[in-house]
Amino acid sequence: MNIILLGPPGAGKGTQARILVDGRNMIQLSTGDMLREARSSGTEMGNRVAAVMDRGDLVTDEIVIGLIEEKLQGDKQGGFIFDGFPRTLAQADALGALLEKTGEALDAVVEMRVDDEALVARITARSTCGDCGEVYNDLTKPIPADGKCSNCGGTTFKRRADDNAESLKQRLMEYYKKTSPLIGYYYAKGDLKSVDGLGEIDEVAGRIAKALG
Numbered sequence: 001m002n003i004i005l006l007g008p009p010g011a012g013k014g015t016q017a018r019i020l021v022d023g024r025n026m027i028q029l030s031t032g033d034m035l036r037e038a039r040s041s042g043t044e045m046g047n048r049v050a051a052v053m054d055r056g057d058l059v060t061d062e063i064v065i066g067l068i069e070e071k072l073q074g075d076k077q078g079g080f081i082f083d084g085f086p087r088t089l090a091q092a093d094a095l096g097a098l099l100e101k102t103g104e105a106l107d108a109v110v111e112m113r114v115d116d117e118a119l120v121a122r123i124t125a126r127s128t129c130g131d132c133g134e135v136y137n138d139l140t141k142p143i144p145a146d147g148k149c150s151n152c153g154g155t156t157f158k159r160r161a162d163d164n165a166e167s168l169k170q171r172l173m174e175y176y177k178k179t180s181p182l183i184g185y186y187y188a189k190g191d192l193k194s195v196d197g198l199g200e201i202d203e204v205a206g207r208i209a210k211a212l213g
């Protein structure tokens with residue numbers, strides 16, 4: 001099964017993708033994670049996109065399509081979860097063509113709906129484990145009192161450079177201008193399933209499981 005998790009920054013796509021990875025042996029393809037990795041390993045591409053990401057703008061379609069194309073050639077296990085990709089109509093068209101080329105189908109696009117005020121509150125409280133990427137939130141899922149990640153025991157936690165009020169405003173603007181048209185695009189294709197993204201993590205996971213059938 002191949003699915004897209006679609007939603008604004010802070011909707012919980014990464015958190016829910018990790019649950020699907022564990023439960024269904026799927027592979028999470030997060031273009032945001034791939035770009036952050038390129039930055040931290042100091043590749044030429046990573047250096048080129050750093051300022052764009054920190055501002056909250058989208059990087060070029062060409063770069064992210066290239067990253068996805070490379071991953072689609074690898075092992076697919078229980079299928080792919082596209083997390084943060086596609087973000088533009090050009091990326092959506094490119095993904096369709098890539099899947100067709102590899103004989104794969106897109107099974108569902110899950111739109112996670114969360115209102116804007118909740119997004120701002122979630123993002124400004126967010127941190128992740130530096131070792132395994134487990135997501136924490138100061139308000140809803142704080143880092144354990146012993147300072148150890150509940151998933152891997154790691155003791156370093158980081159906040160994303162673009163999880164600040166200024167970049168978030170731009171990321172939301174990019175979402176509404178360039179990504180939200182994909183909701184109509186996939187609705188028209190008959191692939192869209194919308195779920196309420198507000199609530200406890202397990203509750204939202206249950207809604208996604210139900211939507212996927």
Ligand code: AMP
Pocket residue numbers: 009031032033035052053054056057058059060061064083084085086087091162171
């Ligand atoms: P994310 O971790 O998905 O919130 O992505 C972090 C940042 O990486 C975004 O604000 C963009 O600058 C960039 N990015 C990630 N995925 C894409 C994409 N599919 N298209 C363009 N830019 C992307």
